[in-house]
Amino acid sequence: MATPLGPVIAALGVTQIVGWGTTHYMPAVLAAPTAAGLGLGATAVLGAFSWGILVAGLTARPAGRLIDRLGARKVMSAASVIAAAGLLVLAAAQGLAGLLAGWTLLGLALRSILYDGAFAALTALAGADARRAISLLTLLGGLASTAFWPIGHWLDTALGWRATLVVYAVLNLAICLPLHWRFAGGPAGARGADDRPAAPAHPGMSLPARQRRLALWLLAATFTLHAFVASTMAAHLPMLLDGLGLGTAVVVSAAALMGVAQVGARLVEMLMQSRFSALATAPPSVALLPAAFAVALAWPGHATAAALFVILYGCANGLMTIVRGSLPLAVFGSRGYGELLGTVAGPALAVAAAAPMAFSALVEAAGPRTGLWLLAGLSAGSLASIAAMALVVRGRPPRTTKAPDRQCRNARTSRP
Template structure:
């Protein structure tokens, strides 16, 4: 049975799902089409997406700081509008640098409109209840890729890729933006009080060892996931899976993320966020062992996707909730924005690092390396919990502005 707060989260969940599908997943979904239509190499095109992720990471603290000042609604809706307008401009590109420039702008839009910004607003507004809403948002958001890939393919086949990106833009502009604004309004009855932000608070928080341990843990999960996910088709085929079976396995990652999030929702109140975080890293470490064993038994690929998908699925919830629990809500936007940098940088650089390592030492080394990195992340999350100050508080003296 869903609580009133969880039902109130659905408008935001719809907005996030459609925005992720349009601004993020549209790139990998249309990449083969662009390669054929524009005549640029896969590496040339992929570099634009890496740039978008880097820009998104760098801009995240700015978006967080604006949310801290009470501009959450404007940041979230503004980022969506900017992303939609840039998608409209995409069909006009004629040079590679045009393509890169537009995707750099979309990266800026991502920093203000996707999970990091959305979860920052949610956490500032409803504080200790944020885990419930974030779980619902990510539950539906797990289907963004499942929606984007077939939709992009069908639209590109029927109307051309130019029309496809314009349709994605229209969805963001006329569906995501209204739902995001309406969704934030739905959360108002559940608002918790929040102390006024004190000057220098974010700097003091970022100087704490807990902050750096969380940054290490988040970077580890982004790096490992980015490295494995991007090369997963190659890894599975090298392990003996047929092309179609490898595609089936990869396509199950999204649904398995949803399974992990459903389990987290069902155990809410019975399992702490720290316990969920430990399970998250442990599942992903076990998943790397299963992926290695796929060479011996191809069905271990399904064990991998179940554990990796479920583990990574709950990571999206763990990151903002764990940050608020260990570091408090004071200057949460700026602090969580800074913690988005190592996570997004890890995710952006993971594919490049995996490509280099695979060329030098093979994919087994990549898999083992990912497991070691996740083990470091697990130790970092344990250290963050032990080092955390004991006076973090969710409550304060004034109403949070969105």
């Protein structure tokens, strides 16, 4: 009997909320008090965060390979300890060197404790049914900022930023570590904790080696271009809305629609899974990105247009999280899935680390509207890449079980 997925999704959902909230979303709340406490500029503190994201990108593929080899349980559990250590180093930091050391440790852990590790765990446990499990997990993970931004503000006010980071470290050890060890599972194809067989492997599509490499490159290009846009929007959305000539009240109201749009889009995607494949839903999901920027550029200064812009972007961003987990599985299969996610995530994370500062420099030199045009162009490039990939793999039958290892090696050795 296959491992019941309900408890696994719930447990990993909790670890995603804690993991995202205490690491990736933490600087939004604690960067300013950290900078003030250490006598540093906000740019230096956020630069240390960008360094951590870069480390995550450089180590994404090795981390994925470890998950494939050792199983998500061991890797995600070890990464929870490393993340806690990084948070404690940040809490004890006396200057920029301490921040860089702490974010180096966090960068080593990020890809394993966040979606890549959880997606690999669900794929090993659910096999061909992993797409729905991935969608459910992202619904829970989407609550991280909603939960931890107010928690972080409250803890910082009551205890200070150093004690807040210590609390975050304790949460990773007391909540994430035991849940990862109990529920994340072993390597794909291994038997579960109760000696039950894991779900059958997802075969993926039968692709010749050349088409397989091309599809991998196009997939990496899609995610990398989107990563620049998403990282920039996370850092500069209020500034971009303000640059459209909107008042503060409109900017705040429009920005608040982001989370609602993300969750709503994920719910719709989950309801439509029985009718549309992951490959069929990917291009329309990406198409929402250039559509959002087209609205912002066509009707600047209009509150309704700003709201529509945020809603379209929020839907695209919410769906892209699911696409990033389900599309590689549908095309390339579950063998070597952890390393495959790391392969396509590496370039995207490197770009995401540099995007906010690069975009800020562009806006200072040329203005917000020029920045919007850049993001629109990159979004169009992401759409073109995913459309081209869909054409490359269109109509290909599922891969047979013959010589799966050879086809898996073709995907793993094709670096984007």
